[in-house]
Amino acid sequence: MTATVFDIEKFAVHDGPGIRTTVFLKGCPLRCIWCHNPESQRREKEIFFSPEKCIGCGWCFRICPNHCHIAGETRRFDRTNCIRCGKCTEKCYAGALELVGREMTADEVLDEVLKDKVFYENSGGGLTLSGGEPMMHFEFLCELLQKAKAAGLHICIETCGYAPWEHYERILSCIDLFLYDIKATDPEKHRHFTGVTNELILENLRKIDDSGGNTILRCPLVPGVNDDDAHLLAVAALANSLKNVQEIDLEPYHPLGVGKCARLGIASRLEVNEFADEKSIEKWLSRIRSGTEVPVKKS
Amino acid sequence: MKKNEIFSCLGEPFAAGFFEEENASYISRHADALREHLDRAPLPEYEEGSRFYPSGRWGIWNADSGECVQFFYPFSLRIDGEALRRKKDLLQNKFDQRIFLDGVEELEFLLQSSIPPFYAVGGRGWTHAVIHYERILKEGLNGYLQRIENARMRNPEFYGALKQVLEALIRYKRRCLEYLTACGADERLTAALEWVPERTPRSFYEAFVACNFLWYVDGCDSSGRIDRILNSYRTNEPESELCELFAAFWRNVDLNDGWHALFDSHLPICKSAILGQRGYRRPNSGILIDEDTPSDVWDAVFDAWASSNPSPALYARRNYENGAGTGLGVSDEDLRDYAFGGCTELMVQGKSHVVSTDAGINLLRILSATGIRFSSYEEFYERFVADVKRHIARMIHSIRKNAVFRADYIPQLIRTLFMDDCIERGIEFNAGGVRYNGSVVNVAGLNNVVNSLVVLKRLYSGALGLSVEEFADRMDRNFSGCEALVAQLRQLPKFGNDNEEADSIAEELSALIFQYMTSFSRKDHFILPSIILFATYGPLGAAVPASPEGRLDGMPLGDSCGPVQGTDLNGPTAMLKSVLKLDQKNAPGTLVLNIRLNKKMLKDHENREKWKALFLSYFRMGGLHIQPTVADTETLKAAMKDPASYEGLIIRIGGYSEYFNRLSDDLKREVIKREEHIAG
Incomplete structure (x- = not known):
């Protein structure tokens, strides 16, 4: 069993307690307009193209079976006939073409993760599964979780909550902490921002909570988009209604996804190029804190 | 005129003393030089309100008087040859001029080195040391005088020279006291200097005043475990007083380019030492860390780093204790006194003579000389290793030859006085009088060579799609x-990158090199491998053509x-x-690891x-040492563009702290290239 992994990040310190390794799996059922990892949305491999890095060596022209690379005054990559075979990326030593995603078995992933086991042990850290949406690779996930648990790792999963309850139920015993995304509390707004409504997401969250699963609520916030008071207070109320929420983490918007969209050859759906400002962040923190005793932090 | 009179009238008391008795032994001549300087040279200026004396830039040996020949702790003297030769024109008499030039030639002869420039890797016979502050404080200079007196009959010439220097030092201090009284200096300071360093301090402040004075006497080098030494004189001084005194001392250290100080994280006083260093680039301070280091000390360290001062660096207490024991052959009793000199060269304070850094090998330069035109990787590697070993043997031979010259011609009497066991054994410092003698030897370019060997393995296996000749041609053309x-x-x-292929090469090669180096250790002279490149990795790369890893001609080393x-x-x-794959246990000299946070x-x-x-x-x-630089990439880039706005920006570079603005542009770029560990 394999999954498409698009990154393995060592010394990840924002994805759960202690020093962690975060494994990013490719594929997501949501299409958030602010997505900062657009390369995580599709399950299949994709190609990043950064024309400014191209040194014009010509390897991609020669090797591409479908002649997608076009020379000329403006170097172009026509993706119409691209089959994402990745041959061009193998020969692009300048790094202008990069294959995003590689198929890995659970054992391969675990081998990489276990390299830092000593750091997890000394810091209370471990493995974090993220994406995309890790639940999209459910069978792979089950195998990896079982093996990681057997290796004694502390495990976090970052999830958008949009998967069948039966799947969450099956993995509950392996997960030490859910990093659970709350992108919008209003169902319609949720659909507008992400493409799906949030009923299933909230239902799963309650069931996880009822089953004793520990959670940190993670709230991406974009100034002027989903940072209205009603949402902030609803997040606080949601946390109050749950028994096992340890913390609310705010994830202020950053525009890194915009550049990635360009490298993927897709249009960004949110052309906001500024980072969330400190003033807004302070306002969000105090607003949510006004409604709950649960600790609220900036991630 | 006689030679000493000529130098005297040219304002060169040190040199005048040296030529006073030209037929005397070199020990006597150096004693005469030191005595003459101490009796004649102008005193450093008193800085209004200062808690210490001397203070500021001009110290005991380098008073701002235009003296071109001075005492200098690494080589016993230093000469500004150009300025000195210009003084010839001040002499009217041609005969005097000839005598003068003859003297200059002899002085310059003393500064020759047997170490070929090829092995000048981070040093060429440079010596750092930490004098025995603890014992000097305890016995006072009077106690030292008594010990010399007691031993005098055993070797009148040797002990006579030491006595002459020590008495001159005491006279010098008295001159200082008269001067301070005349200029109405702080009464606490004059009262302290009335008592120390001749006698045992009666308070923390007196102990600190004595340490400061002795640090200037030693020539502004390293202060070792100063927090522990001072701690034993503590009574109930408030923390603000401790911080103020440490800050005043570190200012002196900074202004005089002083070197290492090592704090003990188990002593509460270390927090004052850390706090006092806020804003001062020097010393290159470090702190001994272990599992039991209190959290408030960790916070003091992090606070210091967050204030953009990368000091103190972290040292693994237990690993050094183990490494120091094996590398230096140190007795258990003396092990508690290990400290560092210079950037971060391991030594036993007050008891060792470690030429640091004595010499070293530039591994990438050796690889370049070996060449890559061989029929197989195995053949290449065998030749390369043979070349490396040949150079190590030659380098160590040259430093031992140099040691003999130093012992014969440039005795270091200040350290002979203040380092155990020179007085007891009646043997001069450079001649091996101290308890532990050795050399820190350096290795440059190991990281570049590892990366190059990864490439060469693939080249010889055909995986690069080029023949060896084709690759060599491209490399010769600087790619x-x-x-x-x-x-x-x-x-x-x-x-x-925790990559098995590269790391296994590093593991094998480092073990081979460090163990071969240590195989030259003798009971009377140990060899301590290290990788301490401070600012030299730039110039060291300038001598090396393009290398297999893809590095271009003249680019800095790793x-x-x-x-x-x-x-x-x-x-x-x-x-x-x-980095843990490197043979750390055999290289406690130190393996310097910079990390940018x-x-x-x-x-x-x-x-x-x-x-x-982490x-x-x-x-x-098993890691030994970590030193951070705490500045983000944007700040460093901004400082490169607009140096004037970043005067105080300090970075840690290969073993020591330096103002970013003092680096060459090339080196600034290399520092910026170091990965910044943001995480998350």
Whole structure:
């Protein structure tokens, strides 16, 4: 069993307690307009193209079976006939073409993760599964979780909550902490921002909570988009209604996804190029804190 | 005129003393030189309100008087040859001029080195030391005088010279006291200097005044375990007083380019030492860390780093204790006194003569000389290793030859006085009088060579798609027009990423080199391998043509024992694991590891705990040392563009702290290239 992994990040310190390794799996059922990892949305491999890095060596022209690379005054990559075979990326030593995603078995992933086991042990850290949406690779996930648990790792999963309850139920015993995304509390707004409504997401969250699963609520916030008071207070109320929420983490918007969209050859759906400002962040923190005793932090 | 009169009338008391009795032994001549300087040279200026004397830039040996020949602790003297020769024109008489030039020639002869420039890797016979502050305080200079007196009959010439210097020092201090009284200096200071350093201090302040004075006497080198030494004189001084005194002392250290100080994280006083260093680049301070280091001390360290001062660096207490024991052959009793000199060269304070850094090998330069035109990797590697061993043997032979010259011609009487066991044994410092003698030897370019060997293995196996000859041709042409090849080389495994292929080469090669170096250790002279490149990795690269890893002609080498700049792409855990593959146990000289941290990551408690766990994990696995630079890439880039706005920006570079603005532009670029570990 394999999954498409698009990154393995060592010394990840924002994805759960202690020093962690975060494994990013490719594929997501949501299409958030602010997505900062657009390369995580599709399950299949994709190609990043950064024309400014191209040194014009010509390897991609020669090797591409479908002649997608076009020379000329403006170097172009026509993706119409691209089959994402990745041959061009193998020969692009300048790094202008990069294959995003590689198929890995659970054992391969675990081998990489276990390299830092000593750091997890000394810091209370471990493995974090993220994406995309890790639940999209459910069978792979089950195998990896079982093996990681057997290796004694502390495990976090970052999830958008949009998967069948039966799947969450099956993995509950392996997960030490859910990093659970709350992108919008209003169902319609949720659909507008992400493409799906949030009923299933909230239902799963309650069931996880009822089953004793520990959670940190993670709230991406974009100034002027989903940072209205009603949402902030609803997040606080949601946390109050749950028994096992340890913390609310705010994830202020950053525009890194915009550049990635360009490298993927897709249009960004949110052309906001500024980072969330400190003033807004302070306002969000105090607003949510006004409604709950649960600790609220900036991630 | 006689030679000494000529030098005297030219304002050169040190040189005048040296030529006073030209037929005397060199020990006597150096004693005459020191005595004459101490009796004649102008005193350093008293700085209004200062808690210490001397203070500021001009010290005991380098008073701002135009003296071109001075005492200088690494080589016993230093000469500004050009300025000295210009003084010839002040002499009217041709005969006097000839005598004068004859003297200059003899002085210059004393500064020759047997170490070939090829082995000048981070040093060429430079000596750092930490004098025995603890014992000097305890016995006072009067006690030392008594010990010399008691032993005098055993060797009148040797002890006579020491006595002459010590008495001159005491006279000098009395001159200082008269001067201070005349200028109405702080009464606390004059009262303290009435008593110390001739006698045992009666208070913390007197102990500090004595240490400061002695530090200037020694020539402004390293102050060792000063927090522990002073701690034994503490009574109930408030923390503000401790911080004020440390700050005043560190200012002196900074202004005089002083070197190392080592704090003990188990002593509460270390927090004052750390806090006092806020804003001062020097000393190159370090702190001994272990599992039991209190959390408030960790916070003091993180606070210092977050204030953009990368001091103190972290040292793994237990690993050094083990390493020091094996490397130096130190007795258990003396092990508690290990400290560092210079950038971070291991030594036993007050009891060792460690020429640091004595010499070293530039591994990439050797690889370049070996060449790559062989029929197989095995053949190449065998030749390369043979060349490396040949150079190590030659380098160590040259430093031992140099040691003989130093013993014969440039006795170091200040350290003979203040380092155990010179007085007891009646043997001069450079002649091996101290309890432990050795050399820290350096290795440069190990990281570059590891990356190059990864490339060469693939080249010889045909995996690069080029013949050896074709690759060598391209390399000889400095990879000109081969951008795709260079980009291809860049993508191959690199040391510093927890990559088995690169790291196993580093493991094998470092063990081979360090163990071969230590095989030259003798009971009377140990060899301590190290990788301490401070600012030299730039110039050391200038002598090396393009190398197989894709590095271009003249580009800097990799910084110290970490990854080559810009090549660790897998985060700090991977980087540390790679560095752990180096044979750390056999290179406690020190293996300097620079890591660039993002200031934001040091602010909150949660992240601090993670960094702490990271560093302690590294130490648990055998790591020796970590030194941070805390400045983000944007700040460094801004400082490069607008130096005037970043005068105070301090970075840690290969073993010591330096103002960023003092680096060459090339070196600034290399520092910026070091991966910044932001994490998350």
